[in-house]
Amino acid sequence: MKASDAVASFLLKHQINTCFELVGGMITHLLDSFAETKQFNIISMHHEQAAAFAAEGVARYSKGKRIGLALGTSGPGATNLITGIGSCWFDSIPCLFITGQVNTNEQKGKRGIRQQGFQELEIVEVVSSITKFSIKIEEVSSLLPTLHKAVSLMLSGRQGPVLIDIPNNIQKMDVPNSDVEYWVNQPLIMEITPEPEQKDLLKLLSLCADSNKPLICVGGGARNSSFLSDWLQVLNNNNLPYVSTLMGHERTTVTDCYFNMIGSYGNREANWAIQNCDLLIVIGARLDVRQTGSDTNDFARNAKIVQIDIDPSQLDNRICADLNFCCSADDFLKSFQISSSTFPNLDKHWINQLRNIRSQADRDEYPESEISPSIFFKLLNDAMHGKRVDYVCDVGNHQMWAAHSIRINSEQAVHYSGGMGAMGFALPAAIGVAVTSQSKVIVITGDGSLQINIQELDTIKRLNLDITVIVLNNFTLGMVKNFQDMYFNGRDQSTKKGYSSPSFEKISKAYEIGAIRVSNINQVKDALRVVSQNCGPMLIEVLMEGATECRPRLAFGSKLDEQFPHFDISSQ
Known part of the structure; x- marks a missing residue:
């Protein structure tokens, strides 16, 4: 042959x-x-x-x-x-x-x-x-x-x-x-990974027994576990709170016990939970600087930390845990079964504190904007509620806006470029998702990211894929512009000065893909209604000139719960 x-x-x-x-x-x-x-x-x-x-x-x-x-x-x-x-x-x-x-x-x-x-x-x-x-x-x-x-x-x-x-x-x-x-x-030869040791599981049970304010963090290493959904449901049944990293957010569905994403660009309630818990169980997250902030000594300042990771090099790397498990998320979730007796000293007010914080933090961070990112993604959630959809996000402020506000159910997922953080990821990755899922995919991208692989609009048209491209066009490379505003007195070389973006509506039509251009919140509502009913390629260009900040965010050196702009949260 x-x-x-x-x-x-x-x-x-x-x-x-x-x-x-x-x-x-x-x-x-x-x-x-x-x-x-x-x-x-x-x-x-x-x-x-x-x-x-x-x-x-x-x-x-x-x-x-x-x-x-x-x-x-x-x-x-x-x-x-x-x-x-x-x-x-x-x-x-x-x-x-x-x-x-x-x-x-x-x-x-x-x-x-x-x-x-x-x-x-x-x-x-x-x-x-x-x-x-x-x-x-x-x-x-x-x-x-x-x-x-x-x-x-x-x-x-x-x-x-x-x-x-x-x-x-x-x-x-x-x-x-x-x-x-x-x-x-010939059968594949699969690598055997170590299982959690019984002595360590007993140590973890002891830590749980002493804990009043436990918190679980779902990382990217756990997002694909076949046991994750059922395991989280047990947390929900027992009023136990959990948060996620950016990558963990990809498959963590909205529930009353989920307090969203941690980190430098995280949700306020998630970072408050990290800093006020007394036991933090981290499953499959490497605890990098975007997750912990730069002050590692202050991360989870009141907590015993337990880290679970399949890669031994990731354990005791930036953060030294009180207890480590070197195993897969599957093996850990299978071995460590939580029940109503796992946390006998659980503070019954802990979950309500967090819900109160989440309620306070659920606000429009961009009240001055004609189209607020906070409001935009709430409208997108509403438009796609109950529908089977995969969101694929590019890299930039739009990625963080999405991570702050997208809420998924069991028929939905989000896909982020995490460690590489590659602009131009979303449109082609969405093609791979769409040809596999045979269902709706929504690309969340920015004017800078879309131009990197914009030629693949032709591919989605040729294949007639059910992909909607939502390009949040602020006519700026906003995330880096934000750095320039913070550290270079607003000097905007190559983010605004020397940078340009075209009419994506016109480009889409050149590829024979239907397009809608919107510039106010009422037009957004109408366009998203079309997206929810459409089947096939389309593009929505959202004009958001001047929206270059991601809020909340962490300035370098600040503590995890001191995000900008400052917002006084009461735990009462």
Whole structure:
């Protein structure tokens, strides 16, 4: 069997059948083999970065149960994938990246020259620090064993991306049918992760027994756990409060015991809860500076801290916990069952304190704005209430506005670019989500972010996907402009001075996608009504000139519950 055909057979066996790519000479054998099976959904993008983000969308939607796949040709095709590879690495997304490479006899080898073949580039060396596994195939006999290893690694332990670089001549060599049969049917070798130790579970129970004001924090490492929903329901049943990180917010549904997102751009009630609890159980969050603020000594100032993480390097990193569990969120949630007797000394007023704080903090942070971000997202929540929808957010102030205010139910999810924080993520990632979910996807983006991969409007039109792009156009790169206002006396080089944005309504129509432009809150209400009823591509351009702040936010060096603008919260 031809090697590229063998690759296709292996991928289909493992249900990796949606492929995003931008065609190039060194991947034509693979694409031809995929197409000839009649079982692949091959989606041609207009940039390899967009292909990488779209593959990420497939894996994100499936909670890491399906592997995303993106292809790039040698040289620039491979380097254009890198931002998407990094995004998968930091947010623990299982994606397979396959790059074509020049023929083995055209490669520079160990010679001290920069390049031998046209578009030759050692992509494996470039991405080695942001992949779980990356390798160039040197012999056709190693191709299928390497694929088997790669898929096993992607899905094992802390998930993440892999890259396999396949020279063009190897793609067209023969693989013995017996080898194909063996490797296609060989079970994956999954990494065994440690389970929580009984002695540590007993220590945790002791901490819970002593606690009056407990709080649970759901991190990105817990968001895809199959046990999370039922576990949180037990918290709700027992009036136990919980918060989330930005990534944990992706799948944490609105309830009376959920107090929203912590951190520098977090909700006031969540940060107040962190700073006033006496026991903080953190599940799958790395406690980075955006989650804790810069003053680590003051984080959770009154609390014993328990941290659960699958990655041992993340434990006792910035924050030294009183008790650590090195295990998966699944194993922890399965092992640590909360009941009505887990917190015998629970302060019955604790949950009501938090509800009072949340009620006070639920206010319009932008009363001066014609279209307030706070009000906009409340209207979006209302418009999509009870509907199945995935939100995909780009990076900028609009991402934080969304994280502050989007409230999801069990049929909904939000997807953020977390660790990489890549502008241009949302539109292509939404394509991956939409082709997998076959239901409505709403992109939340800004004028700066949308322009990075705006060409993929053509892709959603070609595929007739049910994607609504909401672009919050403040004619500024607002988040960095906000930094400039704080630290550079408002000097706005490259955020306003030297920056421009077009009419997205006109661009959308050029792609033959229906568009609505709105400039006041009544027009917003009408447009969102259309969004809730529409099925197919559309774009809403929301004019918000001057809206460049994210409120509340934490100035560097401030304590977590001292966000700007100051708002005096009473716990009575």
